[in-house]
Amino acid sequence: xxxxxxxxxxxxxxxxxxxxxxxxxxxxxxxxxxxxxxxxxxxxxxxxxxxxxxxxxxxxxxxxxxxxxxxxxxxxxxxxxxxxxxxxxxxxxxxxxxxxxxxxxxxxxxxxxxxxxxxxxxxxxxxxxxxxxxxxxxxxxxxxxxxxxxxxxxxxxxxxxxxxxxxxxxxxxxxxxxxxxxxxxxxxxxxxxxxxxxxxxxxxxxxxxxxxxxxxxxxxxxxxxxxxxxxxxxxxxxxxxxxxxxxxxxxxxxxxxxxxxxxxxxxxxxxxxxxxxx
Numbered sequence: 001x002x003x004x005x006x007x008x009x010x011x012x013x014x015x016x017x018x019x020x021x022x023x024x025x026x027x028x029x030x031x032x033x034x035x036x037x038x039x040x041x042x043x044x045x046x047x048x049x050x051x052x053x054x055x056x057x058x059x060x061x062x063x064x065x066x067x068x069x070x071x072x073x074x075x076x077x078x079x080x081x082x083x084x085x086x087x088x089x090x091x092x093x094x095x096x097x098x099x100x101x102x103x104x105x106x107x108x109x110x111x112x113x114x115x116x117x118x119x120x121x122x123x124x125x126x127x128x129x130x131x132x133x134x135x136x137x138x139x140x141x142x143x144x145x146x147x148x149x150x151x152x153x154x155x156x157x158x159x160x161x162x163x164x165x166x167x168x169x170x171x172x173x174x175x176x177x178x179x180x181x182x183x184x185x186x187x188x189x190x191x192x193x194x195x196x197x198x199x200x201x202x203x204x205x206x207x208x209x210x211x212x213x214x215x216x217x218x219x220x221x222x223x224x225x226x227x228x229x230x231x232x233x234x235x236x237x238x239x240x241x242x243x244x245x246x247x248x249x250x251x252x253x254x255x256x257x258x259x260x261x262x263x264x265x266x267x268x269x270x271x272x273x274x275x276x277x278x
Contacts, residue, residue, distance in 0.1 A: 009060045010261045011040035013052070014067035018043070021276045022065050025254050028275035029266040037262055046070065050077050057096040062261040064094050065254070071137060078104035088140045093257040108138065109145030111253025112223075116192075118252075118268070119244030120219040125149035128191030132156050133183060133209065135163035138223055139196040143171055146192075155190065157183035159197075184210030187218070193236070195222045200230040207232050216240035223249060228277075247276060 012022040026039035071090035079101035085091045091104035135158035157178040158164040168175040199207040201224045220236035225246035233243040259265040
């Protein structure tokens with residue numbers, strides 16, 4: 001009997017995980033490129049995380065995406081961690097190497113910048129300040145990518161100021177912290193505005209930041225993608241701003257992992273967006 005090649009398996013680990021759109025995205029690409037592989041959602045309790053991660057390669061898994069609440073914990077488990085994952089303090093992509101080692105990376109910042117390039121191709125990182133709302137894990141990835149891109153000033157505000165101050169201490173003097181009650185002032189003459197909080201998401205409170213400082217040249221993006229057009233984006237559109245929804249970041253951050261696992265660099269196109277929205 002001829003030995004058949006092992007079917008590569010990948011997936012996403014979180015808890016809960018049923019809401020994840022990653023399986024729809026990766027399965028679409030597997031089908032599009034005719035790859036004999038599978039992508040599986042896995043609800044894993046934090047107590048079982050290391051046991052599961054050490055077992056998956058033996059079952060044919062080549063890697064996994066990682067989402068809440070495991071993105072920080074996997075850094076302690078991984079054998080190799082990229083510089084950007086270390087800087088951000090979280091990983092969202094694991095590669096299971098043939099030598100048995102677990103390689104951890106963070107592609108959120110890459111996905112964020114690629115989404116901006118696609119949705120606002122005229123945006124120039126060096127053109128002016130970026131105003132960032134929120135100081136959680138997503139904000140860390142966004143700030144890191146903006147610094148790498150050459151943004152001259154990052155204005156940062158968070159409902160709990162101490163978390164914003166901590167990011168300034170970590171990322172340096174390019175960051176200027178504003179109290180949450182003054183967050184609206186950050187928008188004046190900003191070239192880019194980014195909401196990294198969950199405010200405005202379905203089932204969450206609305207973002208209550210004054211938006212009258214927005215101007216037509218400004219690019220406004222929201223990491224929230226349910227709804228696709230948040231109130232922030234709808235208001236920014238009324239002011240004549242260029243708006244970029246958050247779904248593209250989810251799509252673009254998935255590209256490097258898929259390429260490493262399945263050997264094919266996928267395109268983020270209309271069909272991919274449609275697959276994620278199904």
